[in-house]
Amino acid sequence: MNLKTITVNENEGIALLTLNRPDKRNAISYELIADLQQALDAISHSQSQVLIITGAGKAFCSGMDLENLKSLIGRTQEQNLEDSRTMARLFRSIYAFPKPTIAAVNGAAIAGGTGIATICDFTLATPEAKFGYTEVRIGFVPAIVSNFLLRQVGEKHARDLLLTGRIFDAAEALRLGLLNEIVEPGNLLPRAYELAHTLIENSPASVRSTKQLLSHALLDELDRGLENAVAENARIRQTHDFQEGISSFLEKRKPKWSGH
Numbered sequence: 001m002n003l004k005t006i007t008v009n010e011n012e013g014i015a016l017l018t019l020n021r022p023d024k025r026n027a028i029s030y031e032l033i034a035d036l037q038q039a040l041d042a043i044s045h046s047q048s049q050v051l052i053i054t055g056a057g058k059a060f061c062s063g064m065d066l067e068n069l070k071s072l073i074g075r076t077q078e079q080n081l082e083d084s085r086t087m088a089r090l091f092r093s094i095y096a097f098p099k100p101t102i103a104a105v106n107g108a109a110i111a112g113g114t115g116i117a118t119i120c121d122f123t124l125a126t127p128e129a130k131f132g133y134t135e136v137r138i139g140f141v142p143a144i145v146s147n148f149l150l151r152q153v154g155e156k157h158a159r160d161l162l163l164t165g166r167i168f169d170a171a172e173a174l175r176l177g178l179l180n181e182i183v184e185p186g187n188l189l190p191r192a193y194e195l196a197h198t199l200i201e202n203s204p205a206s207v208r209s210t211k212q213l214l215s216h217a218l219l220d221e222l223d224r225g226l227e228n229a230v231a232e233n234a235r236i237r238q239t240h241d242f243q244e245g246i247s248s249f250l251e252k253r254k255p256k257w258s259g260h
Helices: 028-043 066-074 078-097 110-119 143-153 155-164 170-176 185-200 204-236 240-251
Strands: 006-011 014-019 051-053 059-063 101-105 108-110 122-125 130-132 167-169
Touching: 006 028, 014 028, 014 130, 014 185, 028 078, 051 059, 051 185, 059 110, 078 110, 078 130, 078 143, 078 204, 101 108, 101 143, 101 185, 108 110, 110 143, 122 170, 122 185, 130 170, 143 155, 143 204, 167 170
Parallel strands: 014 051, 051 101, 059 108, 101 122, 108 130
Antiparallel strands: 006 014, 130 167
C-alpha cells in the first residue's frame, strides 16, 4: 500500500492503523480519507483478525483539515454531494468492518474524529481525551455522525451533543456509553492489544458472523439515514451561514450569523 497519511503495522493477527499527521493533529484531509479506505479494504482481506485505530502525537483526530475547509467554499452542488458521499462511505466502512475494531483514543477526537473513534466496536481513551460534535459552531451540520450517535446514546443525549456542539471529556463519554474504558496514557496501546488478543482467542468465523448479525438488521435503516445525511450536508454548504462559519473560523473571529 502506498499510504502517505497513515501507517499500518500487521503482526500476530492484529493490524495497528495509525493516523499519521501529528503536525496537523491528524486532521481529516481528502488524502487521509482515501488512505483510510485503501487500508480498510486491504486489512479486511488480510490475515489480521482485529483492527486497532489510534493517532500519532498528542491528538487522535482533530476534525476537518483547515486547507480542506477553505476549499469547501464555492464548490458546486455535485462536488458537495460527492464529498459527502465519500465521508459517508468511510464511516459506513468502519461501522460495518468485518473484523472487530478498537479505537485507542490518545487525545482530542473532534467532529469527524469523534465519529471515527466512537463507531468502532470498542473505544478506549485516556483521561485527557476530549470529544465534541462541533459542526454547528461553524455553520455545518453533523448529519452523517448523527446517524450513528442516535443509535449509541439515544435521542435526548444526541440532541444535547449535536445542538450545543460542546466539548466533553472522557468521563462523560464513558457515562454516555461512547467509551468502553478509560485507560492511563502509558497503558492505552497495551490495553488495546490485550483486548485484541482476547478477541483473537475466539473463533474468527463466529466473531465475523456475530458482527454481521449485530449490524445487518440496522444497515438498511442506516443507509437510508446516510443518504438523507449526504443530501443535507450538501445543502447546508450552499448557505450563507456555512460560508460565514468557515470564514470566521479560519479568520479566528466571532461569526455573524444571518440564519440563511
